[in-house]
Amino acid sequence: MTDIINSFVVLLNFLIIPGLSYGSQLALGALGVTFVYAILRFANFAHGELMSFGAMITILFTWFFQSQNIGLGILPTALLALPFGILATIILGLLSDKFVFKYYRKQKSVPVVLAMVSIGVMFVVNAIIRIIVGTETIKFSDGQKFILKAKQFKVMTGLNEGLAIKSSQVITILITIALLTFTFWFLQKTKTGKSMRAFSDNEDLALLSGINPDRVVFITWLIVGTLACVAGTLYGLDKSYKPIIYLNLVLPIFASAIVGGIGSPFGAVVGGYVIAFSEIMVTYAYKKFFKYLLPENLEPSSLVQLLSTDYKFAVSFTILVIVLLIRPSGIFKGKVL
């Protein structure tokens, strides 16, 4: 019996909890991409940089608060700085819309041109970030690092395997739940949310019914900025902030959004978890897990790893390609909020 519990703890510790927190970060990012796609109708390559920018501003404010000795005790100071980061990210989004994207929207350019334009924005934001904070890795999480340490858990339960829960993981999951609940409530229950859904479903009809497009776009950037900044900051808290990482994060995020059905918020969230769990599950070495379950003479000699961790990236793309081939609209039919 203890063997089964032990093996379950192994899975929980190395697979489920990291999967949940990474999945939450991907889900928030994918939700932002999906919003831009559903309302503004283009694939926003600059979304990763938007996340990075939000995280950077949050870090700058965290440093400021730390220098003033303002903190949240056991919680990371970054949570206090987060609202400022969100505000800055929203402003950046609105500025990029006003000076760049709006023109092409009025011109009714094809989506590919807008995607190219977003690459231009990506370069500019990327340069701004690098000029401000350089390219070094920044660790900015403070406060209590672990909620539950592996040793404590062992003493508490008397099991062989430890379970460690980082506070950044719990914070990530809690904030994601709160933010997702709010977003879905907003889309389903409020008048503005309903008008946004109408706009994404049929733009002409929505305009005829008197929905103000500028307002819809404005609200979209509010939501996208918030989601991007929160996702970027949480990722940075969890794994330390590195400006270059976010460019690589864009691809799993796009994969999540498309797998779930781009344009469908629920799909984006599901897609985020699907991608995160499959990346971790395929590249995890199950040796320890089987050690507890199988009798001694059957114990695996190898690592029981399907693919080496180097191919994390390949996994998300294989899933993306398979989904696109079998069900091009994603798991949940996309295109509509």
Place this chain on the structure above:
Amino acid sequence: MRFDKYEWTAISIMASLFILVGFIQGWSVSLVILNMCIISAIMTMGVNISWGYAGVINFGVMGFLAMGGLAAVLVSYPPVKEAWHVGGSGLGISFILLVVLVTSVYFITKLVEKKSHKYWLNGLVIFFGLIIIRHFFLNATDRIEEVDPALAGFLGGANLPIIFSWAVGGFFAGGVAFVIGKVALGLRSDYLAIVTLGISEVVVSVLKHEEWLSRGVKNVIGLKRPVPYEINLQSSDWFINMVTWFNSSKLNDIIDPNKKQEMLTNLVIDGSSLFVKLNYAVLFFIVMIVIYYFANKAQISPWGRMMRAIRDNEVSANAMGKDIVKQHLIIFVIGAAIVGVAGAMLVTLDGLFTPSGYRPLRFTFIIWIMVIVGGSGNNLGAIFGGFVIWFAWIEVAPLTTFLINLFTSGLDPQNAIRLHLLDSVPYFRYLLMGMVLLLILRYRPKGIIPEKVRHS
């Protein structure tokens, strides 16, 4: 290849920029930039053929370049006999098994009629087949990687002159593009962009981690050259005579024979490095001109006009009986192959293959900026874009340093803001690239040298 007045202006501005750099920063710098410009121009032509002619988006540039680079290694590196000895049979067995697996999947798909049976059977066959293949394969690769890991640890290549790899690189990249195209070309353009971008990352991560094939992150160094080595030049008589002849007036002014000899040695050393770069430039230039000639011929041929028809109106081209899926695949493969040629040339120029050096920002997005800025659909525009953007990419750093010094000249030299800005000089090139792309897309969406539509 008749250029109009506007195009001649563009060409001569570019040429005078290189001459300017030659006089200010030295001819060596100028030639280094020129070589990379030519390679960039070839990559740009490759992308331009698929995007400009047919509107097929290809964000996998990085992956195809890496395939070209792999070709350079596999063609020119001497074979590691011991590695073949210990791992060759295992690799052979796993390859044969893979062929068996693919054929059985093919026949299951053909013969089994019920759809659900088909999926389950295929799934089972693939699952167990892969487990068996994995066993043989990992066994073989582990052994190969153990052979002299500090120097080899991979299979090596065919020991042929590296110049062959330029063609082989094209085939490699084209082959990969064929597979990708078969899978992904039916997708909408923005999906295709994301999928190709992702697959190129997958290609690069395979090259990074399959050490038995490409030596992975341990890099392959000391590749052969298609041009003479500086050391050999410096000791050969004809080269010294040539340098003497070139600098005869300078040398004749010096009377002291010792000083004269010293001066000559220095001139020969400088001259040899310059001569090597010049050789590269000539080789690359020939390739560029050949590709340009055929690309232009193809564009005005009936095939090229059909491509334009497909790009501008898929529905009516289809109604005229053109097989759009097939043509898209063809042009995607051709474009990728040209990018692969450029990738092999790039590795040839560097003399080393570093898989971790392939990053999407540098090798996919910059190339796309070159295409957009130069003018999609126009081959001269593509070349021009490659030249201008690479030139700017290099020359922006000294220029920014100069500007920062100018604007902060009123400040204290140890001022924190000034020092921080000087530290971040390399990042200003990203800012410039982004701004250039945004401005071009806004005010000159067809690029600097736009496409010329010929009606004939």
